Amino acid sequence: MGIRFVLLVNKQGQTRLAQYYEYLTLDERRALEGEIVRKCLARTEHQCSFVEHRNYKVVYRRYASLFFLVGVDNDENELAILEFIHLLVETMDRHFGNVCELDIMFHLEKAHFMLEEMVMNGCIVETNKQNILTPIQLMDKTS
Amino acid sequence: MNPFSSGTRLRDMIRAIRACKTAAEERAVVRKECAAIRAAISENDQDYRHRNLAKLMFIHMLGYPTHFGQMECLKLIASADFPEKRIGYLGLMLLLDERQEVLMLVTNSLKQDLNHSNQFIVGLALCALGNICSAEMARDLAPEVERLLQSRDPNIKKKAALCSIRIIRKVPDLAENFMGPAAGLLKEKHHGVLIAGVQLCTDLCKASTEALQYLRKNCTDGSIRILRDVSNSPYAPEYDISGITDPFLHIRVLKLMRMLGQGDADASEYMNDILAQVATKTESNKNAGNAILYECVETIMGIEATSGLRVLAINILGRFLSNRDNNIRYVALNMLMKAFTVDPQAVQRHRSTILECVKDSDASIRKRALELVYLLVNETNVQPLTKELIDYLEVSEQEFKEDLTAKICSIIEKYSPDKLWYIDQMLKVLSEAGNYVKDDVWHALIVVVSNASDLQGYTVRSLYRALQSSPEQESLVRVAVWCIGEYGEMLVNNVGVLDGEGPITVTESDAVDVVEAALRHHSSDITTRAMSLISLLKLSSRFPPTTERIREIITHEKSSLLLELQQRSIEFHAIIQKHQNIKSSLLERMPVLDESTYVRKKVGSSDAAFSADKTGQRVSSGTPVSIPNGVAKQQAAPLVDLLDLSSDDVPVASSSATDFLNDLLGVDLPSQSSSGVVSTGTTDLLMDLLSIGTSPAQNDLLSPDNHTSSVATSGKIPSVSSPPSVKGVALETKSPHASGPSPVLDLLDGLSDMSFSAENPTFPSITAFQSNSLKITFTFTKQPGKPQVTQIKASFTNMSSNTYTDFLFQAAVPKFVQLHLDPASSNILPASGNGSITQTLSVTNTQLGQKALAMRIRIAYKVNNQDMLEQGQVNNFPQGL
DSSP states (O other): OOEEEEEEEETTOOEEEEEESSOOOHHHHHHHHHHHHHHHHTOOTTSOSEEEETTEEEEEEEETTEEEEEEEOTTSOHHHHHHHHHHHHHHHHHHHSSOOHHHHHHTHHHHHHHHHHHEETTEEOOOOHHHHHHHHHHHHHHO | OOTTTTSOOHHHHHHHHHHOOSHHHHHHHHHHHHHHHHHHHHTTOOTTHHHHHHHHHHHHHTTOOOGGGHHHHHHHHHOSSHHHHHHHHHHHHHHOOSOHHHHHHHHHHHHHHHTOSSHHHHHHHHHHHHHHOOHHHHHHHHHHHHHHHTOSOHHHHHHHHHHHHHHHHHOGGGHHHHHHHHHHHTTOOOHHHHHHHHHHHHHHHHHOHHHHHHHHHHHHHHHHHHHHHHHHOOOOGGGEETTEEOHHHHHHHHHHHHHHHTTOHHHHHHHHHHHHHHHHHSOOSSHHHHHHHHHHHHHHHHTTOOHHHHHHHHHHHHHHHTOSOHHHHHHHHHHHHHHHHHOHHHHHTTHHHHHHHHTOSOHHHHHHHHHHHHHHOOTTTHHHHHHHHHHHHHHSOHHHHHHHHHHHHHHHHHHOSSHHHHHHHHHHHHHHHGGGOOHHHHHHHHHHHHHOTTTHHHHHHHHHHHHHHOTTOHHHHHHHHHHHHHHHHHHHHTTTOOTTOOOOOOOHHHHHHHHHHHHHOTTOOHHHHHHHHHHHHHHHHHSGGGHHHHHHHHHHHTTOSSHHHHHHHHHHHHHHHHOHHHHHHHTOOOOOOOHHHHHHHHHHHHTTOSOGGGHHHHHHHTSOOOOTTSHHHHHHHHHHHHHTOOTTTSOOSTTOOHHHHHHTTTTSHHHHHHHTTBTTHHHHHHHHHHTGGGHHHHHHHHHHHHHHHTHHHHTTSOOOOOOGGGTTOOHHHHHHHHTTHHHHHHHHHHHHHHHHTSSSOOOOOEEEEEOSSEEEEEEEEEOTTOTTEEEEEEEEEEOSSSOEEEEEEEEEOOTTEEEEEOOOSOSOBOGGGSSEEEEEEEEEETTTTTSOOOEEEEEEEEETTEEEEEEEEEOOOOTTO
C-alpha cells in the first residue's frame, strides 16, 4: 500500500490535518496520533527523520511550526517520502502563498483536495503541481 | 430555518475551538456544534449541508465521533452541484467507518458518477472508490473501472489505474482482467499515468503468479524504457525536483523492475545496463538523487544482477554509511540488513563503522545498527564485538539499555567460546544492567554455573565483588544470593582460585552480611527476598557459627507482611530451631542442574504450549498411563506425593503459591520443598519440573522399559488395562486412572502383610530396570531389629558397546519413604558388561505393612560426550520392604 496516513501537527501536538488510508477506529487514531506525535516532537534537528513505530515507519519533516508526518510501510523508500512531503508543502505554498497553519485550518477541505489529487489509496498518483492544482482552481472560479 | 444551524460559520467554530483553554471547554463547544448539526440533519436543512459537513470534518479530525454525518455525505454526493458533490465525497472518505450498509447505499451513486460526462465528476468517483471500496463494490464496479482505463483523458486514466489496485487487492480473482490494460499503460507519455500504471503492474505481480509471468514477458522492456527515458530526459520544469526529473517515477519503476527481475535471470540480464547507468550517473548530493540510488541498490540486490553490479551497489552503501546526513546513514543501515543475506562478506567489511552507529545519539540509527551488529556476530568476532557492546552499555541511555541488554545476552549465549568467558560476560552485563536482564537469561546462567564445578569458586567470588559495587541490580543480586547460598564455603575458603584472579578475604559473617543486605535492600522484590531467605538458611548449615545470627535475621522476617516471606521464615526458623538432625542433609548443595533439560524447557516454554500455573498438574500428568498392568497408576502417585510434601514431616514451603513456585522454578524452591524428605529425590522432582514440556516424548520412549520391569509383578497385581491411545493425552482424561491407585495398593498391602509375618525374611534380587543400553539389579538386605530399613545394593551394567561417562543415578520415592543414597563406586561404566558400578541405597518405609515401596529412577550419563537420559519406575519390589 505504501502510505498509511498523512498527518499535520503543530508544535503543540494538535492535529491540523489527518488522512488515513487504512481503516482505524476513532480511539485507535487518537492513540496513534498521541504516540507518534510525542515521539517525533521530542527529536532534535540533528536526528534522522525516520521513526520506527509498531510495525511501520513514520517519516517526518518540520516546516516552521508545522510537522508533516507520513506513516509508511517498512519497505517504502524513506528518502522519497521526504521528497514527497516537500512536494506537498510546495504545492500548498503555490496555492496559498507561503502556507501557514491557519491557512490549512481554515481551508481544511482544500488541503484535503490537494492531498487527494496527490495520493490515492496510499499510492502517489500525481507529482506535477499544476496538475494537482487545476481542479481546485477550477472549483474556486465557479463558486 | 433552524435557529441553531444558522448560528456559526465554519470559521467561527474553528475560532471558538481554538480559543478554548482546556479540553473540557473544547468538548463543550464541540458538543454544542454537534447538537446543532444533528438538529439541522433531522430537519433536512439543505442550505447549510455543505457547511455542516465541513464542520464535521474538522470535529472528526479533532477525534470526536461523527458517525451521524455519514448519511449527509450520501445526500451531498447525490446532489448535482459540483462543490457539494466534492465535499460529499471528501466527507465520505474521511468519516466513513466500516458500516457496510452505508457502502451499499453509495454504490449506486458511484456507478452513476463513473458514467458521468464531466471528467472531474468521474475523477471524484474514481478517487472515492479507490479509497473506500469493499470487495462487494469491487465486483460491482470493476467493469466501469476497466472501461475508464481506456479513457483518453490522462487524469481519468491514472485514477482508474489506482482504483484498479484497490479492486485487485480486494478481489484478487479480478487480476487477469486488468493485466492487458495495465501493460498498455506503460506505453503512455503522461507521468501521472505512468506512475499509476507502474504501481498497478507491481500490484498485479504481487496478486498472482500468472500476472507476474505475463507482465515479465510484456512489461520488462516497457519498464526499462520508462527508466531510460526518465533518467536521460532533459530538464522538465513540471516534474523537476532539484535537478532530477520525477524521482517518484524513477523509484516506482525501479520497484517494478525488482518484482520482474527477482529470480529470473533473463529479465535481470536485460536490466543490468540501465541499472548500472542509474547507479553511476545519478547525482548524490541531493536527497532526491540519494532516494533513487537507494532504490536502485535495493533493486540490484533483489534481482539476479551480475557480480560487478553488486559490487557497485555495496560501494554506494559504503558511501552512504560514511555520509554525515543521518537520514542517509539510516537508509544505509537499513539496506545493509537486506544486503547481508546476499553478500555477508561485503557487509562485514563495514563492521567498525556499523559498530560506531550503535553509539549514535539518534535512537532510530542505534536501533538499526544494533540489529545489524546482531546479524554480523559470528564465532570469530564475538569477543571483540561483545566487549564493545558491553563497554557501551555503561554509557548508553536508559531507554536503549533494554534492547541492548537483550541483544548482548542473546549473543553471549549463542556464541560463547567457553564457560569462563560466558560467566565473565554475563556478570558484566548483570552488574551494568541487571535490571534489564530477562528471567530466563539469569536462570540459564545458574544452570551453567551449577554445571561448571571448577568455576563455581571463581564465580561466587566474582559475584561477591560485583555485589559490592552494584547492589541495586536485581538479577545480579538474585544470582549472587543463590550462588553464595550454594557455594558459600568456596567464597570463604578460596576454593578453586583461577590464574590471574585477585586475592579476596571474605569471612563467614561477611557472606551473611551481603545476603542480609539483599534481604533488607529497599529495591529487592519478593522473589529476591525469598531467595535471600533460602540462601541464609543454607549458610546456616555451611557456617555453623553464624547459625544464631541467621536465626535472628529470619526471626525478624517472621512478622513480614508478605505471606510468602512470613511463611518461609516461620518454616525456616523451625528447621533451625527444632530439626538440627536433618538440617544438614536438608540443606545439601543442589544437585547439578541438567543443561539439556533446561534448554529443552526454554524451547518448550517459548511455544507457550503450557502455562506456568499448570506446572503442578503437568508434573503429575507427565507419566504414562498406557502400561497395561496397572503399574501406571502408581507412577502418578509418588509424584503427586512428592509435590504435596507433607508439612508434618518437615515444615517447608511446600504449599507456596504456584506462580511463586514458578518464579523460582529450577532454582531453589524444589530443593527446599523436597529435600527434607528425600534428599536425592530432589533431583528427580526438579528434573520433572524442568522437563515439563518434554515429558510426553520421554514417556513414549519409556513405556517399553517399564513394561519389562513390571513383568515380575504382573502376576500379582490385577491387570487393569488402559488402551494405548491414552498415551500422552491431557490430564483430564487421565484423572480416572490417577484416582485408581488405592485399590491396587490395598491389594498389595494385603499381600505384604502376609509375607511380613515371616521373621527376618530374605528377599530375592530383582531386575529393577532394563533397556537396550542399561540393566539395573537391586539386591536387598535388612538389618535385624530395623524392619523398616532396607539396604538396597544397586548394580548397573552397560549393555551397549560404548563406555558411559559421568554416570549418575537418581531416585525418588513417595513421601512415606525416606531414601538415602551413598556415593556410587564410580561414574564410568565400561562397555559390554565388562564391569559394573554399584551404589547403596538405604530406604526407610515408614508405613511398612500398609504401603508398598515404589521408586522412580533416572539415569543420566554421557556417550561420546552426548548427554543421555533414561528413566523408569520400579514397582516390582518384593513384598515386605
